[in-house]
Amino acid sequence: MMITMKQNSRAPNAITSLDVYLNSLKVGVIVRTPGDFSAFSLNESYRQTGGHPVLSLSLRAASGGLRKDPKPVSKTVPAFFANLLPEDKLREAMEKHHAEAVRPGNDFDLLAALGADLPGAIRVVPSEGSLAVQPVREEGKGKARFSLAGVQMKLSVMKNTGKGGGLTLPLDDNDGQYIAKFPSTAFPGVSENEFANLALAEAISMEVPERELVEKSDFAGIPEDFDTMSDGKVLLIRRFDRDEGHSRIHIEDMAQVFGIYPARKYDGAAYHDIASALNVAISPSAALEFVRRLTLAVITGNGDMHLKNWSLIYRGDGNTPALSPVYDLLSTVPYIPADGMALSLGGERSFKALTADRWKAFAHRARMPEPAVLRAVTDTVALVNENWWQLPERAHVPDRVLDRIDAHIKTLTPILTSCANS
Known part of the structure; x- marks a missing residue:
């Protein structure tokens, strides 16, 4: 139909x-x-x-x-x-x-x-x-009609086929198959930062969308309303809510699940609320995968994993939810040194305060088995350290940004590893 x-x-x-x-x-x-x-x-x-x-x-x-x-x-x-x-x-x-x-x-x-x-x-x-439609339109020009949640300047784009190729905005009724995340003057190297963090997630067996770094010059026909003055690489990510045949796959973020408006995405719920919802709506193994992803955010210093950065995906007949691939993975501490977690974890947000006691409190509030939660934390920390230090994508990250990520991982590793002795 x-x-x-x-x-x-x-x-x-x-x-x-x-x-x-x-x-x-x-x-x-x-x-x-x-x-x-x-x-x-x-x-x-x-x-x-x-x-x-x-x-x-x-x-x-x-x-x-x-x-x-x-x-x-x-x-x-x-x-x-x-x-x-x-x-x-x-x-x-x-x-x-x-x-x-x-x-x-x-x-x-x-x-x-x-x-x-x-x-x-x-x-x-x-x-x-x-x-x-607009009551007034420039002759021969359509309008961009896509919506992407979030605050970063990012566009839904499509790859042109035929001679020349390139990337452009879908106009009017056309669908984009990629999300292009543009560089920022406020956060140098943010595209490369996220590119490396997504690669790390994939290296430790998390589900991650296809991605690549491209140049701003690869884009054509971007309306000036969406242009940014920043120089640098653009992160291009394959949309996981669109399949190869351009059909749409339903998703919803946790703010939608909880009925919370975007303005409250940092305080409308805590991480144990998400884990509990996943435990009931999907499975205990999905809740433990959430713990792994949460640990990755902690050890890499990602202070922006709010309610809208966790989503469910409804593949197949659209009746059964699953955790979506990970997205918006980047370290925020290079730009905000005093940053903490976006939501409360066991009653704390400070990265350095996330000791074994906080994870135990999280497990109790999420009604998850404490030993399984602590093991997921320590196993993830070990995998991060096995993969991060020789990850090829590190080479793309500016030295100043990389040094701060490295320092954070070194600081958080013993704090999180203490979960093994509890």
Whole structure:
């Protein structure tokens, strides 16, 4: 079944109703009411399926069925949909790009403008088939309509085929198959930093998306709204929510699972809450894999693993969640020396305070077996030290950044290894 749209169009700020699709299946509708309230309701036909394929675990009631439709929210859209939108600089750029139709800070307007290319398998399109377009467009030029959650300047891009190749933004209804993360003047070497950390994760047998470092000159047709003044490499990552045939694979991040707005991604829950959810929704082994990834964040000094940097993926029939591949792996301590964990781990955030007692507290709160948690920590630390020091991708990282990562790993290794003696 294909989603078809009539030829008539309206600007996003004039649209009052959005149909929500999970791939080709219509699952619900978001209605904007006078006074700028938004209400989301599930289709009765979707309710009768019991919620299959899964839109979000946040819709599940304790009894296993679906919750009642949430109450209307003011001046925003429901949390699940708010978490699909870009933040900070990327949001500012996208609002500027759609300035004729999207009012600054208006989530519904932005969702209407970008809903055709959201993370995962979600499509949000104006009801009655009216296509959300700009009332004024430059002759011969389309608009970028993708949305990527997060604050870094990153773009959904596609590889051009044929003579010349290169990379460009998907415009209008085209889908991007890659995420391009651009260099930053504030954080030198950030692309190379993440490139090396992803390589380390792969070396210790974690599921990692394909990636490469490319030049800014490899890109063509990037609208100036999205250009950055920074020089340096661009990190190109294969999207794991798009398959080789360009079909969409559904994902949701933990902020969506918990029904928490992006503004609370650093304090809306703790790491044991994520582990507990994975234990119940997937399996104990998934929860232990989370512990391994959490340990990697600690030992490499990654202080930005907030709720939106952990996701579930729904492959196959879309009914069974699994941990998504790892993403947004980089060391933040070279840029923020006093950084700590994004969320609380056993009641602590300071890296140096994450001794065996903190991991035991984490295990207790997550209702996980303490010996298995401590063993996952120490095994991961050993694997990091076996692989990091001779990792080929280290050569790409600027010396100043690399020195600080190295120093952090050396400092944290004995602290984390103490878990073996507890």
